[in-house]
Amino acid sequence: MSVDQETARRAAHLARIRVEEAELPALAARLSAILDFAAQLSEVDVEGVEPMTSVTPMALKMRDDVVTDGGIREKILANAPDARQGFFAVPKVVE
């Protein structure tokens, strides 16, 4: 599977990672190599085999509907570059 420069640019943009124009060919080649490596798996016939979701036989843990958390606004906002009046303050985003 081959990733062209346009796809690499798009993948970088979707991940919000800035990649300079000059770096795109190398990034595309590396992504292609990763996909080719993983593509070897498609040689295995997995017809009728359930996808494995866990290495041990585990069931999804559930919790009761009880309020056990919250009320920690200082901690939540502690790492925010900007917070005002209890809100995160971010560059204006309007639809």
Added chain:
Amino acid sequence: MPLDAPLLAFEEPAAKRIEGATGEWEMVIGMEVHAQVASKSKLFSGASTAFGAEPNTNVSLVDAAMPGMLPVINAFCVEQAVRAGLGLRAKINLRSVFDRKNYFYPDLPQGYQISQFKHPIVGEGEVIVDLAPGVARRVGIERIHLEQDAGKSIHDMDPSLSFVDLNRTGVALMEIVSRPHIRGPEEAAEYVRKLRQILRYLGACDGNMQEGSLRADVNVSVCRPGDYERFRETGDFGHLGTRCEIKNMNSMRFIQQAIDFEAKRQIAILEDGGKVDQETRLYDPSKGETRSMRSKEEAHDYRYFPDPDLLPLEFSQDFVDGIAASLPELPDQKKARFVRDYGVTEYDAGVLTAEVESADFFEAVASGRDGKTAANWVINELFGRLNKEGLAVSASPVSAAQLGGVIDLIASGEISGKIAKDLFEILWAEGGIPAEIVEARGMRQVTDTGAIEAAVDEVIAANPEKAAQAREKPSMAGWFVGQVMKATGGKANPQAAGELVKRKLGIE
């Protein structure tokens, strides 16, 4: 199981048509309704879901997506999604999978929403959307999946900044996806109303639209008469027009207005020889129009993949059966039973079953009494008054026992219908026991012909001209009955008074 109870028969109406410049058009509408699960805590964290809290106080480190935090699912939310599925007569999937839906927005700290894409918890179902007595639309449900809500961005607190509150972040939503089986703006609003009613009966969602507990995205396209039927026969969407999605509406009125505007906009484009672009639009209630949300164009590549933090959601058929056994009687079944057992009209049954509390109140009043009379009093007097005062049934100053007492007094002939209304007013304002009030205040109906006769004689003697007219024109007799009722403070038996007036005037 209550879901097996018989339902009322109905017919499906023709689609609403819009007259264009080049002929008639029809609408095809599908909806995605986001219903907030009525849980105390969030879908994957123990933070509260309470509405109206101070910003960012109902946020855990999981909701804020701090590194190393892991989601743990809320069992109650799973149960409510299954309840909703059963209430919509849908297939419950014993195994479903949580996926990450990836996009960037300031009120989504994870950078992805945990949702269900390929394997939702609930599959195919249906909703019967009541439109008029004997008329309803059967709307297919494609799926229901569980997902997280996003936070809230506020844009008007600062000229250059948006303020973000994560209190909603991670609250459990059920996304209920319909088939494109809705054929007009009114049907769309009725669909949301019915869905809301069913979810409230089930207790799965409080249905509070002002607080955003129920929001709808609406897909609208237009086609020529006959195209929709070809689509239903073949399942080929090619027979339908290109659709636009109107996002995030939380009012029945706006849903209707938005669809109406959007259908006409699309028809105008097509009749002009143009092409409808598939896009996401927003409804602006102040202008009454929809507009394009250009910024979403690129965001459509969500790159779904199974969330590696969560195992598949699996439960047994026994778990589902247990929930099914605990389901309450649902609106369709209750309405059919009211028509069958109480002899009320389908319209009245619809009014009485709109809310569980109303239905319970009616049944308490109707128990051991005439169903139709009980329905009249509950709907016309009580609900009418409650609506006027903006009160819920649960806050009614007149209890079911008191209203039942009034009806008993009419049935036994102790008070007239007119006095009963006065009695209702007293009960509303002061409370008390109906029979005792009637006794204490001398409201008992006069059936003693002697007393009524005296009143009739008096009225005729006082109005000789009118009496002469009435002998010429018997329909005037009603005026005399009215005067007699007035003279006796409404306590005369109106039937007896009527007969006496006619006899005394000699107009048998």
